[in-house]
Amino acid sequence: MSVKWAMGDRTENALLALPGLLFLALAFFLPIGQILMLSVSGPHGPTLDHFARFLGDPFYLGVLWRTVRLSLIITVICALIGFPFAYIMARVGPRLRLWMVIVVILPLMTSVVIRTFGWMVLLSRSGMVPQILRDLGLAERNFSLMQTETAIVIGMVQVLLPFMTLSILGVISRLDTRLEEAVRTMGCSFLGAIRTVVLPLAMPGVVAGSLLVFTLSASSFVTPNLLGGTRIQVLAASIYKSVTQTLDWPFAAAQSVILFVGVLLVLVPYAKMTARSHG
Template sequence: MASPKRRAPYLLSLPALLFFAALLVTPLAMIAGLSFQAFDLNTGQIGGLTLGNYADTLGDPYYHTIFLRTVGIGLATTAICILIGAPEAYFLSRMRAPWRSIFLIVTLSPLLISVVVRTLGWALLFGRNGVINQVLAALGLASGPIPMLYTVQGVVIALVHVAVPFMVISVWAALQRLDPKVIRAASSLGASELTIFRRIVLPQIVPGILSGSLIVFALAASAFATPAIIGGRQLKVVATATYDEFLGTLNWPLGAAIAIVLLIVNAAIMLTYNRIVERRYARFAQ
């Protein structure tokens, strides 16, 4: 029988585990069970289990296009957030007080605004008569309205605005472990700025970039409000397709199957990315 000391960590973790199971595991299990239910357009859900919902999801080219678009939007958003967020966090860490705190608050300020409000603001900017097209026309840089609303590019730009703060936070947290004395020692020994960044700073921020990338990709690939408003009905992603099945056609089993497939695809991409980056990071650190 385990001693009280060995049981203590499990007992202390039990309330959190029960809370986690109640709010996440149980709904996911219910959705997974629903995805195997049979459905009839005339009568709704009918008795019996079937794999037809997954066959429709995996075998229909319509859903292939939606999944490829969703993954592409997630990868593009992640790449742009890395290019913007990592340097931004690095420069913020090198600022002096009080400018560092001021610019950090400005960077994180989008998180204080509802995602719907932010997305509606981008919709106003992207419209044919929006601010961006009006400015371009006034400067003579465009002969006509540039289509940005209801496009993949518009969705990616809006998602980057939503997700960049998460990348900045992740890289910022990684940079807090960097001892400034190490950088000063390398500089005193004649190392260039590029060498210092490549040999000292970069290995420290790679874990932050990794964790930030996983967060950003998960948010972008499962986003609903931003693709629904910016993409509209013409540009469907998996989240909006699932919404349509649940509340449009009322085909809940098919919507549940689409959601489960998205979860599996996201988990597979994130685990693969995690392993590849960790292996290359381990070789780089050596």
């Protein structure tokens, strides 16, 4: 009798999940399938020429490497800033925590384009940041941060930092503070308690935030394109150029597949290692 009930529950659960699975297939798997088919389409049938063209051109390989490298740098910086900020938010009083959360969330209510234009003003040759560096004698007269990888990193960290901070905050806020107190009473320093207790327990939040930041930065187009310009090109901008300027849709699809696979090659081993170590 219990077996029949279990089978009935499974059937009911499957029927309830069916609309969501169908929607997921239409909204996610169907476009990916179309991109895969387009990436191997040629004038005389299926071909891998588009992938060979990308992998055989040092320019496109450099664009791919720049995209992955900048995404890793942005992820590390967001983690280094987001973890202490999330820890402070989790340990302050409720009223101050509310205001700090508002400060973190408030930039998300402004368009990424507007925030990027703000950075363009600040980082341009006549902007505030280069002017301060020139006044301090740290930069030359014509110094500008625009159209550099540094500008892309600064803009992307500001855009993606809330995702990292909130992901870590959700984990640290659930940790029992008595664990830290117990370690401190046994002679451990504050930084030692953070390193041995808080950081290992907060690692799921760090992993979740890192996955979000890396994937969003690797596929970002607006901020890298505006701050980096045409000279510092990332893969999303290269895909956009192939679609809008050269009208080479199969090659753009091949670049999209390579970007997707490249992100998976970085994320899957990272997720498996952290899952094995921290559950």
